[in-house]
Amino acid sequence: MIGIFDSGLGGLTVVRAVMKQLPEYDIVYFGDTARTPYGTKSRKTVIGYSFENTDFLVRMGAKMIIIACNTASSFATHQLSEAYKLPIFEVITPAIEKALSTTRKYKIGVIGTRATISSNIYEQKIMEQHPEAHVYSSACPLLVPLVEEGWLSKPETRMIVKKYLLPLKGKQIDTLILGCTHYPLLKDIIQHKIGKRVNIIDSSISIASRIKTYIQNSPEIEASLSKNGQSKFYVSDITDQFKLTAQKILKKTIHLEHVIQ
Numbered sequence: 001m002i003g004i005f006d007s008g009l010g011g012l013t014v015v016r017a018v019m020k021q022l023p024e025y026d027i028v029y030f031g032d033t034a035r036t037p038y039g040t041k042s043r044k045t046v047i048g049y050s051f052e053n054t055d056f057l058v059r060m061g062a063k064m065i066i067i068a069c070n071t072a073s074s075f076a077t078h079q080l081s082e083a084y085k086l087p088i089f090e091v092i093t094p095a096i097e098k099a100l101s102t103t104r105k106y107k108i109g110v111i112g113t114r115a116t117i118s119s120n121i122y123e124q125k126i127m128e129q130h131p132e133a134h135v136y137s138s139a140c141p142l143l144v145p146l147v148e149e150g151w152l153s154k155p156e157t158r159m160i161v162k163k164y165l166l167p168l169k170g171k172q173i174d175t176l177i178l179g180c181t182h183y184p185l186l187k188d189i190i191q192h193k194i195g196k197r198v199n200i201i202d203s204s205i206s207i208a209s210r211i212k213t214y215i216q217n218s219p220e221i222e223a224s225l226s227k228n229g230q231s232k233f234y235v236s237d238i239t240d241q242f243k244l245t246a247q248k249i250l251k252k253t254i255h256l257e258h259v260i261q
Helices: 012-021 043-059 069-081 091-100 116-117 121-129 143-148 156-171 184-196 203-218 219-224 238-251
Strands: 001-008 029-030 065-068 088-090 107-112 134-139 173-180 200-202 231-234 254-259
Touching: 001 043, 001 231, 012 203, 012 231, 029 134, 029 219, 029 254, 043 065, 043 069, 065 069, 069 088, 069 091, 069 116, 091 121, 091 173, 091 200, 107 116, 107 121, 107 156, 116 121, 116 134, 116 156, 121 134, 121 231, 134 156, 134 219, 143 184, 143 238, 156 184, 156 200, 156 254, 173 184, 173 203, 184 200, 200 203, 203 231, 238 254
Parallel strands: 001 029, 001 065, 029 231, 065 088, 107 134, 107 173, 173 200, 231 254
Antiparallel strands: none
């Protein structure tokens, strides 16, 4: 199985993208809805949560792990890769590669949680590959809670998105990385507020493409993955709103199973 975890339900955008590109492969998902958001937590805490999440997915039969959370990707990828003898993927690098292949002026914006933006992980990785690039970042701490609550088209959400994007509009960026897997659910609002000439980079699509290529080129891993087109969804807390949000993301009714971490 392909194991995927996130701080909440935003990682279901990665599930959606993986399902589209690899429909026959089985997926096990864990959303840490009881402890969301990770973007307000310390590095040590997020690393601890990431180990617990990965342990759970491995127990459920995962043969590879996708960290479908930018905060966990920035804090815990190295530690997880050293601790587990299975492929570990993060969502940051594929998004950066897509942004650099898309941008025309190398003026790139990044939006994410406070923790992701404070880590400077996007700026560091972009500058390593293209030192002449200009990277402008904006922390958007309220967007994850808004998505988790299902406020995907509320006037208040539109107003908050506009406020967060205003500094980036002034920098005349031509590419914007959605540095959180919750944000693709607000892509239409973000595109409208940032302007139609700005290319939006959706990390969920980028990581799904990376996983597809990796599996195609890794016969041993490919052979170890079950292929029944089945998916299992686990969360650390469950409410009626979580169920509705999950259904909106995947556009179908799914069963969320509550587990205690």
